[in-house]
Amino acid sequence: MSYKAIIADDEKELRTYLKRMLAETWPQLEICGEAINGKEALKMVDAYAPHVAFLDIKMPGLSGLDVARKIADTCRIVFITAFDQYAVEAFEHEAVDYLVKPVTKERLLQTINRLKKQLQSSPEPPDGLAEMITKVLTNLQNNAHAGYRYLQWIKTQHKTNVRLISVEEVDYFQAGDKYTLVITAQEEALIKKSIKELSQELDPQKFWQIHRGTIVNVSRIENVGRSLTGRGTLKLKNRPDTLTVSRQYLHLFKQM
Amino acid sequence: MEQQYETEFIFKYWLKFKNILMDGIIIGAANTMFALAATVIGPFKNFLPNFIMAHSLGITVSLAILFSVLIFRPRTWKLFLLIAGIDICFGLFIGLQISFIIMRYFFDIVLSWQTQNLGPQAMLAGIMASAVILYFLTTKIRLRYRNEMIEQEKIKRMAVEKESLLANLRMLQAQIEPHFLFNTLSNILSLIDTKPDKGKSMLLDLTKYLRTSLSRTLPEKTMLSQEITMIKAYLDIQKIRMDERLNYTIDVPDNLWQHPFPPMLLQPLVENALKHGLEPKVEGGEIVIRAIRDNGLLKVEVSDTGLGFSDFDTSRVGITNVRERLGLLFGEKGRLIIEENKPHGVLAIIEVPISEL
Numbered sequence: 001m002s003y004k005a006i007i008a009d010d011e012k013e014l015r016t017y018l019k020r021m022l023a024e025t026w027p028q029l030e031i032c033g034e035a036i037n038g039k040e041a042l043k044m045v046d047a048y049a050p051h052v053a054f055l056d057i058k059m060p061g062l063s064g065l066d067v068a069r070k071i072a073d074t075c076r077i078v079f080i081t082a083f084d085q086y087a088v089e090a091f092e093h094e095a096v097d098y099l100v101k102p103v104t105k106e107r108l109l110q111t112i113n114r115l116k117k118q119l120q121s122s123p124e125p126p127d128g129l130a131e132m133i134t135k136v137l138t139n140l141q142n143n144a145h146a147g148y149r150y151l152q153w154i155k156t157q158h159k160t161n162v163r164l165i166s167v168e169e170v171d172y173f174q175a176g177d178k179y180t181l182v183i184t185a186q187e188e189a190l191i192k193k194s195i196k197e198l199s200q201e202l203d204p205q206k207f208w209q210i211h212r213g214t215i216v217n218v219s220r221i222e223n224v225g226r227s228l229t230g231r232g233t234l235k236l237k238n239r240p241d242t243l244t245v246s247r248q249y250l251h252l253f254k255q256m
Numbered sequence: 257m258e259q260q261y262e263t264e265f266i267f268k269y270w271l272k273f274k275n276i277l278m279d280g281i282i283i284g285a286a287n288t289m290f291a292l293a294a295t296v297i298g299p300f301k302n303f304l305p306n307f308i309m310a311h312s313l314g315i316t317v318s319l320a321i322l323f324s325v326l327i328f329r330p331r332t333w334k335l336f337l338l339i340a341g342i343d344i345c346f347g348l349f350i351g352l353q354i355s356f357i358i359m360r361y362f363f364d365i366v367l368s369w370q371t372q373n374l375g376p377q378a379m380l381a382g383i384m385a386s387a388v389i390l391y392f393l394t395t396k397i398r399l400r401y402r403n404e405m406i407e408q409e410k411i412k413r414m415a416v417e418k419e420s421l422l423a424n425l426r427m428l429q430a431q432i433e434p435h436f437l438f439n440t441l442s443n444i445l446s447l448i449d450t451k452p453d454k455g456k457s458m459l460l461d462l463t464k465y466l467r468t469s470l471s472r473t474l475p476e477k478t479m480l481s482q483e484i485t486m487i488k489a490y491l492d493i494q495k496i497r498m499d500e501r502l503n504y505t506i507d508v509p510d511n512l513w514q515h516p517f518p519p520m521l522l523q524p525l526v527e528n529a530l531k532h533g534l535e536p537k538v539e540g541g542e543i544v545i546r547a548i549r550d551n552g553l554l555k556v557e558v559s560d561t562g563l564g565f566s567d568f569d570t571s572r573v574g575i576t577n578v579r580e581r582l583g584l585l586f587g588e589k590g591r592l593i594i595e596e597n598k599p600h601g602v603l604a605i606i607e608v609p610i611s612e613l
Contacts, residue, residue: 010498011497011498013442013446013447013450014443016446017445037538058435060501060537061538082439083434083435100438102438102441102442102446155565158595161603162595163594163596166594186591
């Protein structure tokens with residue numbers, strides 16, 4: 001019996017290369033479609049109902065993993081990746097087929113032999129595949145977003161442009177009438193986000209609220225002294241300004 | 257500046273009880289020596305009165321100096337010497353009176369200011385002894401202060417060095433992305449059979465790119481042209497990979513071509529524009545690199561028409577590195593500005609002061 005396959009990769013030369021390699025190692029396999037992005041791959045699976053889909057992971061629009069999740073119960077999937085430790089680990093863990101670029105003949109033969117065996121025993125893909133891929137996807141997403149749970153960029157209006165200020169650049173935030181003032185070494189900008197919202201979104205390890213209306217970048221603190229009224233006065237590095245630490249937040253500086 | 261705070265250090269030094277005790281023992285030993293000397297050459301051949309007198313003078317003078325330093329915290333050496341001088345005269349006078357009282361009450365020896373010209377002689381000996389001890393102690397404290405300053409300076413310098421080393425290391429690590437490298441190699445492998453000429457030129461570009469990025473372990477002075485050459489090689493490689501999805505323009509005026517420009521600042525911005533802006537976008541887009549001189553600043557812009565800020569809330573390591581390096585090289589005068597490119601995409605601008613290049 002002859003089998004059909006599609007190849008999806010945004011890089012033309014790599015599609016050609018894989019097609020040639022497959023022609024050498026599995027001449028009976030008919031390549032019925034070459035997709036240049038995820039959406040096209042989906043269309044081709046619908047149109048040609050291939051037995052196997054070779055999917056590059058990194059594609060514009062829909063990624064190979066996104067495509068795979070949608071087609072997992074209609075065809076078998078072989079992922080292709082150039083270098084992605086996390087993905088490879090996840091594939092190994094879930095026993096999903098994958099190829100690493102540049103694809104070698106030996107590795108391709110292994111994959112083909114396994115595919116042939118599976119297809120002979122049953123032309124339908126196994127049931128758990130979609131679940132396996134979903135698992136891989138969530139794993140990868142968790143990995144990618146670990147550490148970036150907090151606000152990283154502040155969008156500000158600068159003349160007619162939107163400017164992005166990295167939170168690492170900010171010396172401190174100060175509440176104003178309607179807006180919040182963002183103060184960096186080089187500029188001051190107004191944003192709509194309130195101190196309350198900021199205090200929830202910023203990394204509490206790096207930013208401390210020291211007053212109802214003030215959040216300070218911890219790395220900019222020079223020292224903290226006590227005033228006669230029991231409040232604290234906070235001096236900043238490389239700036240003349242002093243900030244007030246209200247009594248409620250003085251405990252932050254107990255060990256300093 | 258430093259001189260001014262040396263006396264401050266005496267203050268801090270004597271705030272510690274341990275240090276006061278140490279100096280007290282030294283002064284006590286010295287005074288015992290002086291008493292011995294006085295027994296040999298002075299008018300009294302008996303050790304006891306000399307011993308009592310030397311110590312009562314020594315203790316009053318030391319206490320006077322100690323407390324006036326702790327209270328007045330003299331900022332300059334002149335002020336310190338003035339205070340110490342007053343303390344010495346005043347302390348010696350009081351100390352002498354105290355020693356007379358002790359002698360009379362406990363040992364039945366009646367002495368007075370006039371006895372054998374005792375007063376002026378004791379004052380003179382006391383002033384000399386105080387001067388010697390004071391000189392010795394301040395020198396000791398000053399030495400210790402110097403060492404401490406040197407130590408602090410060393411720690412500070414090591415911290416700065418470590419920071420710059422780390423920044424360089426991170427820069428190098430971020431430099432060559434394995435994903436890019438393996439993808440390029442696969443492309444070359446594919447082209448060797450089908451289009452050997454194209455494969456050859458891609459291999460040459462990769463060599464050019466690797467040579468520049470691997471050889472720069474230390475941030476030496478480089479020209480803008482070197483950066484641009486490397487970026488051009490990088491973009492040519494990406495152009496083969498992405499085909500018509502990528503277009504680029506490099507607009508650097510002739511007079512800026514040989515302008516000095518630090519390495520590894522521009523490259524991460526171009527890589528970011530590609531990786532986060534254009535590669536994930538189905539239609540692809542354009543990258544424009546432009547350099548201008550403006551108001552004592554050299555501005556280099558990298559703009560793309562990619563996905564823009566939607567993908568921006570994750571930290572981009574490249575950008576953090578660029579900012580860190582700009583800070584290390586130029587302090588607050590070096591800036592990285594990131595804005596929205598119109599109608600879409602990201603515009604990144606590096607501003608560096610020409611005078612410091």
